[in-house]
């Protein structure tokens with residue numbers, strides 16, 4: 001197979017959802033189709049069930065599983081599919097944001113009874129920002145849920161994306177009879193006792209009286225009415241509008257019963273994008289370029305304090321990655337060889353000899369890599385598109401053991417490079433501030449500082465609203481703003497100017513008073 005063929009058959013995506021919507025279940029069914037696993041239950045949920053006391057070790061035991069499922073690959077009908085796993089717990093949402101920078105498309109799972117939930121809404125914002133194509137899977141049709149048309153409206157308004165149903169449920173809950181697949185024009189019938197698509201019949205003409213025979217009179221009438229409405233209201237799917245992130249195809253089914261999953265997968269491999277070009281500071285990198293390039297989007301630490309090793313996950317952006325070849329670590333400007341790059345097939349981790357654009361390789365590392373680092377065959381390239389998002393919680397981090405100040409600083413630095421949370425340094429008083437998305441991140445930091453660096457920290461409260469990266473074309477305006485807000489000015493880990501707004505009101509006032517200053521909630525603009 002040529003390099004081009006290898007790359008074009010790759011589909012790299014992530015499944016995102018609010019916890020409990022069915023992401024793990026769906027992942028598992030997809031892997032079953034791909035033959036990557038053979039029994040249900042092989043993929044463990046990386047969901048963290050919060051214990052009553054916050055027992056970090058317990059959390060970590062549960063989280064530890066997620067390394068095996070960080071990137072799962074399988075072949076399906078000639079396609080090579082890479083599923084990137086995202087943390088189940090919302091406190092680690094930052095990990096998910098970064099994972100989204102390494103995928104070409106996304107499948108969103110929504111619980112039919114709960115509709116669009118907070119976590120889904122936030123993750124969709126990231127997809128929208130990056131114009132990532134999304135397909136929606138409405139799950140748990142075997143239970144009572146919201147009316148399908150209401151769900152579509154909710155998805156449109158809450159996720160701010162136009163939808164196009166490609167399958168349609170026939171009843172739900174106890175009366176669930178199956179779905180009509182608009183994409184393939186067939187009727188997939190569901191039998192709860194069999195827990196599979198028991199029958200799948202081509203059905204291009206819904207006026208055919210055979211419909212009554214199969215699903216009963218009232219369901220048939222309802223289905224005809226629904227489909228007529230859909231065809232009237234929603235224009236046919238234009239794949240281009242899906243690829244540009246403007247329209248989301250919607251499927252209905254039940255992951256647990258493996259119902260509607262194959263249909264989703266069949267459509268996915270046909271319409272989802274192959275590896276896409278990636279922007280660097282220097283130029284646009286095309287996946288089919290012959291030379292290898294890639295960047296680190298995730299670092300997973302080994303929790304064993306005795307060896308501080310970790311796995312750096314590299315997204316191959318172009319060409320072919322080879323084991324034992326010499327690559328340039330651009331930031332350190334040094335050549336490196338990797339003798340045991342790994343890939344993951346369900347829970348099995350194996351050493352790979354090569355990987356192609358679109359693939360993920362795990363590189364065992366002992367502290368050479370930071371999030372965002374590039375690897376190339378020699379070219380100087382810096383990948384863009386790994387923005388930091390404004391954290392939602394902020395705390396001052398203080399040294400609780402004066403004898404171990406050096407260890408504390410080193411630990412903080414390394415944990416920030418790994419992307420555990422974000423560090424800001426207040427320029428006025430020099431105090432260090434940790435910004436996080438969830439409370440658990442603070443617990444992770446405290447635990448790891450103690451166990452890996454022998455350093456103790458203490459948290460001081462800091463009620464802030466948002467961190468805003470600021471810029472202006474008018475240097476005088478920027479200087480004047482920074483003077484006025486001197487007490488609230490900080491530097492992020494890369495030294496950029498960050499304004500720490502303590503309330504929404506103060507931020508709005510600042511925006512009004514300084515119209516020449518631009519305020520951004522992400523570090524890349």
Ligand code: G4P
Pocket residue numbers: 017018019020021022023024025026045047088139140141142143253254255256257
């Ligand atoms: P997550 O990764 O998105 O957090 O969700 P996960 O797949 O773990 O699913 C959450 C719960 O929803 C699980 O039940 C799972 O069995 C159930 N579920 C998933 N898909 C369906 C579906 O199509 N229909 C129904 N009725 N349930 C579904 P649990 O009891 O929390 O976990 P478990 O003990 O069964 O593993």
